[in-house]
Structures are given as structure tokens and as C-alpha cells.
Amino acid sequence: xxxxxxxxxxxxxxxxxxxxxxxxxxxxxxxxxxxxxxxxxxxxxxxxxxxxxxxxxxxxxxxxxxxxxxxxxxxxxxxxxxxxxxxxxxxxxxxxxxxxxxxxxxxxxxxxxxxxxxxxxxxxxxxxxxxxxxxxxxxxxxxxxxxxxxxxxxxxxxxxxxxxxxxxxxxxxxxxxxxxxxxxxxxxxxxxxxxxxxxxxxxxxxxxxxxxxxxxxxxxxxxxxxxxxxxxxxxxxxxxxxxxxxxxxxxxxxxxxxxxxxxxxxxxxxxxxxxxxxxxxxxxxxxxxxxxxxxxxxxxxxxxxxxxxxxxxxxxxxxxxxxxxxxxxxxxxxxxxxxxxxxxxxxxxxxxxxxxxxxxxxxxxxxxxxxxxxxxxxxxxxxxxxxxxxxxxxxxxxxxxxxxxxxxxxxxxxxxxxxxxxxxxxxxxxxxxxxxxxxxxxxxxxxxxxxxxxxxxxxxxxxxxxxxxxxxxxxxxxxxxxxxxxxxxxxxxxxxxxxxxxxxxxxxxxxxxxxxxxxxxxxxxxxxxxxxxxxxxxxxxxxxxxxxxxxxxxxxxxxxxxxxxxxxxxxxxxxxxxxxxxxxxxxxxxxxxxxxxxxxxxxxxxxxxxxxxxxxxxxxxxxxxxxxxxxxxxxxxxxxxxxxxxxxxxxxxxxxxx
Numbered sequence: 001x002x003x004x005x006x007x008x009x010x011x012x013x014x015x016x017x018x019x020x021x022x023x024x025x026x027x028x029x030x031x032x033x034x035x036x037x038x039x040x041x042x043x044x045x046x047x048x049x050x051x052x053x054x055x056x057x058x059x060x061x062x063x064x065x066x067x068x069x070x071x072x073x074x075x076x077x078x079x080x081x082x083x084x085x086x087x088x089x090x091x092x093x094x095x096x097x098x099x100x101x102x103x104x105x106x107x108x109x110x111x112x113x114x115x116x117x118x119x120x121x122x123x124x125x126x127x128x129x130x131x132x133x134x135x136x137x138x139x140x141x142x143x144x145x146x147x148x149x150x151x152x153x154x155x156x157x158x159x160x161x162x163x164x165x166x167x168x169x170x171x172x173x174x175x176x177x178x179x180x181x182x183x184x185x186x187x188x189x190x191x192x193x194x195x196x197x198x199x200x201x202x203x204x205x206x207x208x209x210x211x212x213x214x215x216x217x218x219x220x221x222x223x224x225x226x227x228x229x230x231x232x233x234x235x236x237x238x239x240x241x242x243x244x245x246x247x248x249x250x251x252x253x254x255x256x257x258x259x260x261x262x263x264x265x266x267x268x269x270x271x272x273x274x275x276x277x278x279x280x281x282x283x284x285x286x287x288x289x290x291x292x293x294x295x296x297x298x299x300x301x302x303x304x305x306x307x308x309x310x311x312x313x314x315x316x317x318x319x320x321x322x323x324x325x326x327x328x329x330x331x332x333x334x335x336x337x338x339x340x341x342x343x344x345x346x347x348x349x350x351x352x353x354x355x356x357x358x359x360x361x362x363x364x365x366x367x368x369x370x371x372x373x374x375x376x377x378x379x380x381x382x383x384x385x386x387x388x389x390x391x392x393x394x395x396x397x398x399x400x401x402x403x404x405x406x407x408x409x410x411x412x413x414x415x416x417x418x419x420x421x422x423x424x425x426x427x428x429x430x431x432x433x434x435x436x437x438x439x440x441x442x443x444x445x446x447x448x449x450x451x452x453x454x455x456x457x458x459x460x461x462x463x464x465x466x467x468x469x470x471x472x473x474x475x476x477x478x479x480x481x482x483x484x485x486x487x488x489x490x491x492x493x494x495x496x497x498x499x500x501x502x503x504x505x506x507x508x509x510x511x512x513x514x515x516x517x518x519x520x521x522x523x524x525x526x527x528x529x530x531x532x533x534x535x536x537x538x539x540x541x542x543x544x545x546x547x548x549x550x551x552x553x554x555x556x557x558x559x560x561x562x563x564x565x566x567x568x569x570x571x572x573x574x575x576x577x578x579x580x581x582x583x584x585x586x587x588x589x590x591x592x593x594x595x596x597x598x599x600x601x602x603x604x605x606x607x608x609x610x611x612x613x614x615x616x617x618x619x620x621x622x623x624x625x626x627x628x629x630x631x632x633x634x635x636x637x638x639x640x641x642x643x644x645x646x647x648x649x650x651x652x653x654x655x656x657x658x
Contacts, residue, residue, distance in 0.1 A: 004184055006079035010088075011191055014072045016167045017096050018198075020160045021064035021103055022057060025227045028107035029056050032224045036114070041218050044404060048216035052225045055215055058208050062201040063229045067099050069199065076188065093165055100160040103229075104153040110228035112144050119386065120223055121231035123238040123350050205450075206415065210234050214380030217401045222380060238348045245351065248653040260647045261583050266340075266358065270570050270577045275549035277575040280367065280437040282509040284427060284500075285565065287334065288489060290447040291515030293321065293535035294471070294522050295486055304463040308487050309494025310539075313501075318540040318554055320587060321626055323514070324561040324599040325536045330516045331382045332600070334443070337562045339391065340582050340655070342600070342648040347387035351656040354390075358580040358655055360566045361392040364439040367574055370394050372438060374427055376402055376409075377417035377445040393441075402426055412454040416445040419454040420489050424496035431505055447489040449521065451481040457491070459484045471522040482521065497541060510573055511541040512565060530619040530628035531609035534602040538565065538587075542572050552588040557625055559604055560587050561597035582647055596640065603641040608633075612641040 033052075042049060071092060078084035113121055140146065179187075201208025213225040226234075254264045299306040307314060326336035332344040339346065339356045346352065361371045372395045379385035379398035388396060399417040403410045405426060409418040427440050446454070453459055464479035472479055493513055500509050515536030518524065524533040538560065542552075550572055567584035570577060585593040595606040603610055608620040609628060615638035619628040 002082060002085075003080040004179055006082075006085045007076060007184070007188060007191075010072060010075040010079065010085075013092060013164070013168055014068050014075075016164055017068055017092075017099070018061065018064045020096075020164060021067070021099065022060045024100060024103045024156065024160065025060035025063070025107060026053070026057060028104075028111070029053070029060075029224050029227070032111055032114070033220070035111075036220050036224070038220070041220075045216055045218055045221070048218060048221050048400065051215040052221040055208075055212055056225045056227065058201045059213075059226050059230045061198045062208055063103075063227055064099075065195055065199040068096075069195070071095055072195065076192075089168070093161060093168065096164055097157055097161045101153060101157040103227075104156045105149070106228035106232070108149045108153065110231060114223055118223075120226055121228055121235050123235050123348070123352065125232070125235055126239050126350075211378040211381045214378040214385060214398065215400065217396075217398070217404075219385070222385070238345070238352075239350070245653050245656050247657050248650050250654075253650045253654050256643070256647045256650050260643050266580050266582055266651065268567070268579055268581055270574050270579070272576040273550060274575070275546070276573060279508060279545070280369070281543065281546060281573050282431055282434070282437055282505065283364070283369075283439045283569055283573055284431075284442065284509065284511045285440070285569065286442040286444065286493060286511075286513040287330075287337070287516045288447065288493065288513055289330065289444045289516055290486070290519050291489065291513075291536055292325075292517065292519035292522075293515075293532050293537060294524070294529065295468075295482070295519045296537060297529075297532060298465055298468055298483070300463075303461060304465070304483065305460040306462070306483065306487050306490060307494065308460055308491035309498060310490040311494070313494060313497045313541065314537075314539065318542070318556075318588065320538040320540075320556060320558060320560055321535065322531070322557060322559045322597065322604060323536060323538045324531075324534050324597040324602060324604060325515055325517045326562040326598070327600045328517045328520060328534070330443070333516045333562060336600075336648070337565065338441075340580070340648060341652050342645065343652060346652075346656070348383035352383060352387055354656050354658075356391055356655050357658055358651070359391045360580075361439060361441070363570060363574055363577045363579040364437075365392045367437070367577060369437045369439045370434070372397065372427075372430065372440045373443075374423045374440060375399075375417070375443040375445065376420055376423040377443070397423075397426060405429070412456055414446075414452060414454075415450060416448050419456075419492070420444040420446040421454075421492040421495070424492055428496060428499055431500070431509065432503075443516070444489055444493075446492070447485045449478075451478055451485040453481075453484040453488040457488050460487060460491075462487060468522075471526070473523060475521055478521075482519075486519075501541070507543050507545050509541075509543065510546070510569060511539075512569060513539045514562065514565065527619065527630040528622065528627050531602065531604050531621075532626065532628075534599045535604075540568065540587075542588075546572055551590045553590045554588060558587055558593070559595040559597045559606065560585065561599060561604075563598060582651060583644070596644075598641065598644055600645070603644075605637070605640070607636065610635050610638070610641070612645065615639070615641060 075088045078088060110121055197203040214222050215225055216222060257264050296306060298304055326333040335341040335344050335346055338360045340358045364371060371393045373388050373393045374397040376399055379396050385396050402418050402422040406422050409422045412419050423442050423444065427442060431438060462480060462483040468479055469476040497511055500506060500511060518534050563582060563584040564587050567581050568587045570579050571586040597604040601612050603612060608618045610618045616635055617632035618635035619632050622629055
């Protein structure tokens with residue numbers, strides 16, 4: 001009976017403490033919203049507000065359960081021993097009082113942090129340690145009502161502690177009869193299982209994560225959703241992840257520029273073009289999740305249709321196959337393509353508020369373009385919702401806006417967001433209604449594990465080959481689902497292209513698309529696929545009217561990588577425009593260009609491909625100029641990749657110091 005009664009009592013006591021903790025945090029959130037929200041903004045956002053409160057409550061329970069976990073688990077362990085259990089009981093109230101105090105104090109601190117910086121606690125809170133600590137504390141004492149906040153915190157702590165004390169002192173939570181040992185075991189198991197679920201913030205496969213805090217396109221709701229402790233945990237992670245950016249001397253940077261680029265600066269110019277000056281086209285650049293050539297290799301129009309609606313554009317327009325993604329991760333490739341950054345954490349690190357001089361969208365901003373980022377996922381992923389506006393993006397559109405614009409999308413929402421097609425529908429919508437040139441940057445999400453094509457999509461025939469099964473290994477049971485999701489993503493992109501080319505927009509819209517990285521779930525060790533393993537296709541549609549007015553030469557065998565995308569787009573959309581590039585080429589240039597494709601782990605050139613970290617061995621191209629010979633030869637230029645990586649590092653360090 002001792003164990004049974006003590007287990008029941010500690011469970012009730014801890015549940016009460018969790019409830020009180022959640023009330024404290026939720027009340028803080030409601031006060032925050034009451035103080036900061038613009039009621040006129042809630043007209044169409046009632047459900048966004050509900051999501052903010054619901055997701056916020058999940059964060060609150062997560063924090064509270066983790067806070068009380070040590071005491072609860074210890075109490076269960078010693079529940080059969082009265083003396084030890086009574087000791088834990090005596091510790092519970094002071095322990096809980098400390099928790100209540102911290103929850104209240106940090107909620108107040110988070111509110112005033114938002115007032116000052118426009119954000120919940122982020123990496124800059126660590127300025128207390130990195131900057132002049134004394135000056136920071138003096139400023140805090142001067143600017144904030146610390147005494148009042150302290151008194152208020154103590155009042156809440158005392159009230160909450162008294163309430164918990166009443167529950168602890170109650171005799172109502174004692175069993176009237178003894179349970180069978182099996183029932184007690186089941187009760188303990190279920191209690192721990194539920195507790196773990198609350199601590200994860202979810203009872204499903206994926207735990208509650210940072211990006212779940214992005215519940216609306218109204219930013220105040222997003223800022224109010226996480227509590228102070230979740231925000232601090234994210235800030236701590238960002239702080240640990242960030243890199244110390246050592247200043248770089250101008251002479252050292254210039255030397256490296258000359259070595260790699262053959263010129264002292266990364267600045268280039270597009271030719272003067274009267275047609276482009278008077279007819280500024282729209283630009284749509286799509287970064288497609290998992291659009292790797294290592295899967296596209298399986299495409300067969302009859303048996304394994306992986307292109308679907310994208311097949312005709314691939315046949316009609318420009319496609320480069322000997323082309324590498326920047327990296328093997330989405331955020332890494334985005335940061336490298338848009339900001340010439342070899343550090344993927346810049347969007348959520350100590351430099352997240354630094355404007356990058358080399359932003360790829362700035363030439364379009366200077367030319368009068370509106371720059372829009374669209375993703376069917378969540379824009380708070382990697383803090384992009386806050387970071388991209390600083391770098392020249394005028395509008396951020398994510399799943400929240402797409403669901404409000406296309407309500408049916410919510411029915412098909414999955415792990416990573418709504419289906420890709422809704423991002424393309426939104427892009428088409430704003431292209432048709434815009435009265436100024438647009439640069440639209442789209443990041444898709446559907447072709448991502450867990451692989452699943454939307455229920456609304458009719459999958460065309462797919463066939464898992466022996467090769468794919470071999471490369472998937474223990475994941476081979478997911479082969480059909482992987483191919484279906486891959487096909488769907490390409491079909492959505494292809495439908496968008498078809499719609500644009502079948503409308504008046506065909507004459508003034510450039511469309512580009514590439515993969516963010518290889519399909520990572522496939523084994524990448526096949527020697528004859530040494531280059532293909534890190535390759536992604538690059539698709540480009542340029543209207544005929546532009547091709548008639550801009551010299552071009554198309555060679556499908558030209559070698560390139562993500563660094564070449566924007567220089568190519570600049571040359572077919574901007575007249576007499578300066579832009580920054582770390583050696584990117586116009587892939588449709590009438591002049592000869594450098595045959596160099598860069599990935600953080602692979603390099604391809606005219607001779608073949610090699611590993612950046614083992615550059616002495618080069619795998620020559622096979623006869624089809626896509627596969628690789630299985631036997632390596634000595635690499636005649638092993639330093640090329642290393643020197644380019646060094647240039648990226650130097651230029652990033654220079655950018656963040658500006």
C-alpha cells in the first residue's frame with residue numbers, strides 16, 4: 001500500500017504543479033498578446049490565434065514536465081520507502097517555488113526583451129556575457145521596472161506555492177483498497193509514458209520543434225507562441241552552433257580573389273541591353289527539395305515516370321545535367337547560393353541581423369523588383385522569416401498564408417507543410433496580378449522524408465529498380481513512396497511551367513529550377529556515380545523575345561553548380577547591372593567559360609570529379625560524360641576546390657564585418 005499511495009500522491013502533486021506552471025506561462029502569453037496585438041489584424045486570423053495558444057500550451061507543458069521530471073522520477077523510485085519518500089515530499093514545495101519564480105521572472109524578461117528587440121529571447125541575449133556585462137546590467141536597471149517585476153514575481157510565486165501546499169496537505173488522494181501489483185505496474189507505466197509525451201511536446205513521431213512556433217503570417221502571434229525557456233533553449237543552441245568570425249584583412253582577401261577569380265573584387269556587370277532595360281521580366285527561381293540526379297537517373301517515361309509534367313519543359317528548354325548542388329543540405333545550399341556563405345547557421349547565429357552586401361537578390365532590388373520568398377513549409381525554419389527580410393526580401397509567404405489563400409490546402413498538410421502545388425499556385429496568382437517586376441524564390445518541401453504524395457494526386461506508374469533497392473538498403477521498403485513523392489514534386493513544378501508558358505506571362509517570365517541537394521537516403525558510394533551522387537539538374541526557361549535580343553549559346557554539356565544560377569539569370573534579365581559573384585558563370589554565354597562545378601564535398605571539371613577532402617584522386621568522365629570511370633587517376637589540379645572553399649570563408653568573414 002505504501003508504494004501505491006505514495007505513487008498516487010506524487011502523481012497528483014506533480015500534475016497540480018504542471019497545471020500551475022502552465023497557467024503561469026499561458027497567462028504571460030495572454031498578457032503579451034493583449035499588450036502587443038493589433039485587433040484589426042485578427043479579422044482573418046482567428047484560427048492563427050487559436051494555434052498560437054494551443055502550440056504555446058504544448059511548449060509550456062514541455063518546459064514544465066522537464067522541470068519537474070527529476071523530482072517526479074525520484075519520488076517514484078523511493079515510493080516504497082516512507083522515510084525517503086517523505087524527504088522528497090519536503091523538497092517538493094521549495095523546489096516548485098523556485099520553478100514558479102523562474103517561470104514568472106523569465107516570462108516578464110521575455111516580454112521586455114520583445115519590447116526592446118522585437119523578438120523573443122534569441123542569441124543576442126548572450127551579449128550579457130560577450131559584451132561589457134556591467135554596462136548591460138546598468139542599462140537593464142535603468143530601462144526596465146526591475147523592482148516592480150521582482151515584487152510581482154514574488155507575489156505570483158507565493159500564491160502558486162500556497163495553492164500547491166494545499167494540495168500536498170490534502171488527505172483526499174489516498175487509495176481505499178490495495179491494487180493488484182499488475183495494476184500498479186500498468187499505472188506507473190502509463191503515467192511515465194504520458195509524462196514523456198508531454199516532455200516531447202507531442203505523442204506522434206516528431207517531437208515539438210522550433211519551427212512549430214510559426215503559426216501565422218502575423219508576426220506577433222509567432223513571437224508570442226514559445227515561452228521564455230523554449231526561446232532560451234533555441235538561443236543556447238544557436239549560440240553553440242555559431243562560428244566565431246575572425247576579421248579578415250583586405251589584402252588577404254584581395255590576394256585570394258586574384259588567385260581564384262583572376263580579379264581583385266567579386267563585382268561583375270551585365271552588358272547594357274536596351275530591350276531588358278525597357279522590358280524587365282519576372283524571375284521565378286525554384287529550389288526543389290531532394291531533386292537529386294541520383295534518383296532522376298531512374299526516370300523512364302513508360303515504366304517509371306519521374307518527371308511527369310516536367311518532361312515537356314525538360315525537352316523544350318535549357319537543361320544542364322553536369323551540375324552540382326552547393327551542399328548536401330537545404331539551408332547550407334540556400335545560404336551559399338543567396339549569400340555566398342559557407343556557414344549555414346548565419347540566419348540563426350550571432351550575425352543573423354547583419355545585412356550581407358553580397359546578397360544575390362540585391363541587383364533586382366536596385367532594379368525596382370519586388371522580391372518574394374515562398375515556401376509551402378514553415379518560414380520560421382532556420383529563422384528565415386526574420387532573416388530574409390534583412391537581406392532584401394520584401395515578402396515572406398509560408399504554409400499559413402497558403403492555407404488562408406487556398407483553404408483546401410489544410411486538408412493535405414503533412415509533416416513539412418502543405419503540398420508544393422500551393423506554392424506554385426500562389427506564385428502564379430501574384431505574377432498575374434503584379435504591376436511591377438517580381439523575383440520569386442520558391443523552396444519546396446513535399447519531396448522529403450517521410451515520403452508521401454498528397455492524397456489528391458494521382459500517381460503515374462513508378463517502378464523500384466534493383467539499383468534503387470540496393471542504394472536504399474534498409475530503407476528499400478520506402479522506395480515506391482520515395483519515387484511517388486519525387487514524381488509529385490516534379491509534376492507540380494511542371495504544371496506551373498506549363499501554365500505560365502500557356503499564358504501572356506510566357507513572354508516576360510524566366511523560370512529556373514534546381515535541386516537543393518542529392519537524395520540523401522541513397523547510398524553514395526558507387527564509383528561509377530561519383531559525380532552523379534552530388535549532382536542536381538538545372539532547368540531554365542527563357543522567353544523567346546529575350547533570346548531574340550540577348551546573345552546566347554546553349555551547350556548541354558557545360559559544367560556548373562549553384563554558384564552559376566544567379567549570374568545566368570542576371571545576364572538575361574538585367575541591363576548594365578552590377579552584381580556580386582564568387583566566380584559564377586553565365587551558362588548561356590557565347591564566350592568560353594570555366595568548367596568548374598563546386599559542392600562542399602565534390603568538385604567536377606572538364607577532366608572528371610574528385611572529393612574535396614581527398615583531392616589527389618580524380619575520377620574521369622565515362623563515355624556518356626555523366627557517369628564516372630570506376631578507376632581514379634592522379635588529379636592535375638587538386639587545390640582548386642580547397643582554394644575556392646578558402647575564398648568563401650574569407651568573403652563571408654569580410655561580409656559579416658561590414
